[in-house]
Amino acid sequence: MLSPSSPREKPLKIIRLFISAAIALSACTGYVSNPGGGTITPGPTNTDNITRECRPVAAPMRALTARQYNAAVTQLLADPSNPASVLQVPQSESKFDNHTDWVNADETLVRFYVSSAEQLATTAVANQAKVLACSNPKSADEDACLGQILDTFGRRAFRRTLMAEERTAMLGVFHTVRALQGASWNDGLSAVLQVLLQSPQFLYVTEVGVPVAQATRPTSRLTPLEVATKLSLLIWGSVPDDALLDAAELGQLETKAQIETQAKRLLADPKAKQGFLHFASQWLELDKLDSANKSATRFPTWTPAVAASARAELDGFISGTYLGGGGFRDLLLSRQTSVDAALGAIYGVDASAKTLPESRAGVLTRVGFLAGHAHPEETSPTLRGKAVRLRFLCEEIPPPPPNVNVTLPSVGGQSTLRQRLAAHVDAASACSGCHRFMDPIGFGFEGFDSIGTARTNEPNGLAIDNSGQILTGAGSQPFKGALELSTLLADSEQANRCYLTQTYRYAQGRSETSKDRCHLDTVVASLPAHASMADVVVGITTADSFLNREPIQ
């Protein structure tokens, strides 16, 4: 379905309208300079782009994210303490957390690296017989035992076999500490583990590559070990396992076929589930549900437990669709579900239900999405419409300009939210420049209240109007209800490409630059119609854009 040649019933019209939308949005975003950061002008793929060689893009060094750090120590030391959860790492809401090229190694973070390494090493030393390759040696065997640990744990931490001088230095640290008054094997071992866990080889992901000799323009190819790390961070959100490091070091991670084989192996591993959910939770803003407040007077049945059920249902649906070979289309249109009684009550089904009622399908009409994108008492057509623009159409909407009264006029008497929001979309108001791109989409969700219950009336009895439109510069694409919107998006080339773009941003660990359009065209063209979400991942990992970079000057 990602291919422009894939036969669809009505995509052409939609595509044209969406192209206009992008143009109109750039008028709304007139004062936002975001070259390449968000809006990708959609449209039929330019075949010139496919045949010509795309320019390679620089790959900035990245720090392991808090999530990746936690996943790595869980995987490497069987330590489930999630130590990095203590940090409040500053983050930009509109970027993925692995876009860490700007992270500031300040005193708090560096101190965390020190104290966390001390704690992890203490625990690992205590459990050395279980978590390390060698433990409690006789004094004559200590060097050999440490060597084994460097070959296993050390290699996993540095994501490559240690160089001879690194090994020598580690042995040096061991002997220095071992020689201190009252020190034992355990003290020396702890020191070595701490060094490994604090070192830049562990904490930073670099993609340096080696120059490609016969390239038409300067290009560096990532080393197989760099590919291994990039692959596992994408699919697992964690560091490579031994098999992946073995493949890289044995020359079995060089051809695209070999990379595809490993990508598929990683996708079949249980760690792929959390890896994808971590991506999807950011892409679809699922965490908004966790911090959503609901009015206890208006929604007495809404409890933290119901919110947790809604999140679990959404997570289960998303990961099940992904791991079950589903595509972006299924994510928008599948009715598969698994609910408990409380969540089922909101859906109007019982706990044994395996499908949603016919008024719902896909992520957009599920409680987890609807409740996360709504205010405590009322819905929010703005938040819901904005999520569609930003997450499904890859169009940035700027925040309100300065010195504008962003409070809505108080409307007395009987009115619907739609009527009160008229000020947002009234062409005469300053708000409409941007809000006309969000609210009319969100109006299509008005058939679901703040916690996602289906409704035909507002609490004051007034009838709901759930007609919506995707406004464009040239016209608009009308639709009736969120389900019809989901179908429009599933059929839209722009939305399908946007899905791919979001995965690409996460895979690269950076926002795309102007050079990436060509790369995205290439990946789109390489994928079959009805590509599954797993196909998209594999397609991205085997493309030159994943494997090459602009050489470091």
Added chain:
Amino acid sequence: MKVPRRHFLKGTGAVLAVPLLESLLPRETWAQGKVAPRRIMFFIQDNGTLRDEWAPAGKSGALTTLPYLLAPLEAYKQDLVVVAGVDNHVAAGHNGNAHDYGNGTMLTAMPRTDKSGGLEAPNGGGISLDQYLANRLPKTPRSSVNINMPGGTFTISYTGVQQPVTGMRLENAFNDLFGSFNGSTDPVVLARRKATRESVIDSVLENFKYVNNRVSAGDKLKLDHHLSVLRDLEKRLALEAQGAACAPVNPPIRPYPDAAASLYAMAFACQLSAVGAYGASSPEGDSKFPDIFGGGYHSWIHQGPDYGLDPVAHREGWRTAMRWWAGSFGTLIQKFKDTPDVGGTTLLDNSLLVWSNVFGMGAYHDFYEVPVVLAGRAGGGMKTGRFLDYRGARAANPTHFYSTQYLVNDTTNNLYTSICQAMGLSDVTSFGQPEFNSGGLPGLV
């Protein structure tokens, strides 16, 4: 809430008398004539205030009557300086998300380098006041204690342009700050621990060369920064090892204002640090005030103070929330009052507590007439019991919310210059963006 000192300052096996505590903390400043170091803490509220009834009545002078919103601070009137009319001038005319722009400018007093907001990394225009003071005040084991409550949008502290400071979570801050104080007191064990740490860090420092010589020039700068922070940290960790006798008891985790107040008082009393910034939050730590209006503080603020079918009740909800904030600041003041410091003084005598806000009027998320309340005498640097009104001409028209007329003399730049002077840095005559400075807020210091 009043908590006896012994509840949180406890020695090994016995409650420590203050002189003993002093003798166990051989800080430079203490050794040299028993002069207490000056400490400063920023208590930062989000989402603005109810500006039209926030400031005290009357003219600048002695602080006599507190307005209703500040009345929970009545017991501390003689410890306060209420400062009205300070504008975050550098944020004027910003484009972009007001939260992002406010966070990036509020303590830096420097414009952000980007104008788009939201789409960029957390972006400060320069070094923030807390980090500047941390660099200038005598070296402590921690340069600063930065805690950002979850759910807020706080990224207020920066070590430089686009260099946001990583925050700690309050739930974990106690262990992070004081965890190393627990455990063995055997000098052999302590010596071994210290030597091990030195060996480990030296080895890690060496390892940077394996990455450093392969990456781009820009990435190398980041690694060099990491390297220099680690070198500096090595010295601070050595200082920290001297403070091992100050063994505080775990403070409560909730309610958050009490827990944060205890934690900062302990960190300052133990001289772990002299600088703190707390991105404060509501009782539930997530910008929720469920008892007042059922949650959704931020969207509720956006509705304005006189919203809905019952505007009177709605405004009363605002008032209750704003008084809750005042009460929280009072909790902090009380904790500092209750905490003994050098030579029979209290921590409040030697500290400056700065209660400020990212915004002025909450409903508009704007940047002028930001509410500022100072508490404490800063070791003699600040005279308290005063009201200072810098609102000037606009005070006559307090409902004129959308004025873009910012009065240059009344900038946060000048406030921060005065704060530096109050902290003993008399050489500071300007802070942040140079042209918004005129030497400090007249009459404050």
